[in-house]
């Protein structure tokens with residue numbers, strides 16, 4: 506690597522992401538050529554944001570009760586009457602398809618004496634009947650039945666609809682918002698996000714896997730471990746031969762941020778030059794005693810072989826469109842964060858993450874990983890959530906493939922981060938200026954939300 510090829514963009518050694526794109530075998534979409542750096546000064550983040558009950562309660566009031574948040578996939582509730590339960594920070598919702606093209610979300614509580622109406626989702630319901638005394642509502646939220654109606658002369662049935670919250674859809678996801686005065690969803694998400702995903706329509710995917718795990722750390726501690734590649738050198742050293750970790754690019758727009766990490770190029774941290782075969786083996790997590798997944802011929806690069814293989818995997822679902830996809834879109838990692846907790850990956854990596862508090866516990870959270878895959882013909886059934894407890898191994902979810910082992914490495918740290926934060930004498934965590942851009946941007950947005958009375 507000569508000096509001219511060094512990386513001025515992030516000041517790391519190695520090839521910049523933009524330079525790497527120059528060698529793509531296809532035309533690279535314009536959105537991958539864009540950079541939009543977060544310009545605010547370096548960030549110190551108060552430790553209490555992750556540990557304090559008062560801060561958690563403020564988040565509930567000023568963030569969760571006001572912000573647009575992803576509740577489920579549309580195909581999770583494909584038919585009229587299908588419903589799921591979405592819980593956020595101790596507040597529970599029934600999200601139900603009320604008509605073929607209408608979705609509503611209701612507070613999951615009976616208006617009589619408050620019992621939760623549903624403990625779990627279900628299919629083709631015709632009503633929501635409370636198990637305690639039998640009050641019942643139609644799936645559109647209108648009151649259906651009052652047991653011993655003679656004893657409730659004070660109830661005006663027309664005024665006893667289940668209270669509902671706003672809903673919206675984007676990319677095949679259902680979003681809800683508890684704030685009746687919330688800004689319209691399209692304004693919150695903005696046209697830029699839709700523009701960036703136009704080539705990768707998430708609404709034309711099906712949910713092939715959905716794993717949720719309870720973690721012993723604050724929801725932001727969990728989320729922030731998946732918003733940078735800076736930790737790879739220490740946490741996932743097995744990936745370094747095939748991941749340009751510290752050459753990753755980080756950009757922000759409005760309410761979302763994007764990281765791009767190149768695969769099939771070695772880490773600038775390496776003091777040795779891996780062969781293309783070693784790079785490829787690292788990308789597919791080949792262990793010493795596994796047979797090679799592909800033998801990289803002389804003159805071929807691991808990126809080219811990985812892109813070719815990905816095109817063939819996607820061809821049955823996408824047909825000839827795969828020929829238009831750049832190597833980058835087939836090989837690299839584009840990990841978006843839509844404020845506050847929704848992380849769809851771009852291009853044809855299948856990952857979507859969501860992070861949220863576990864009930865009202867400051868010190869526990871739920872991490873979810875979905876795989877959204879393209880398909881041909883009829884949409885295959887949506888995978889139900891596979892729950893893992895705090896002590897379960899991610900490898901208990903074999904549907905995640907080799908990522909399960911990577912997640913084990915990530916989550917090994919997280920409970921210890923939470924404990925460390927509580928014992929820390931220093932009152933702030935200190936963020937890298939560039940590589941922790943997404944975390945800095947998140948806290949900048951969070952500050953704005955929490956400041957609104």
Ligand code: FES
Nearest residue numbers: 615617618635638
């Ligand atoms: S609490 Fe629901 S019917 Fe009484």
Ligand SMILES: [Fe+2]
Nearest residue numbers: 730740741915
């Ligand atoms: Fe990680």
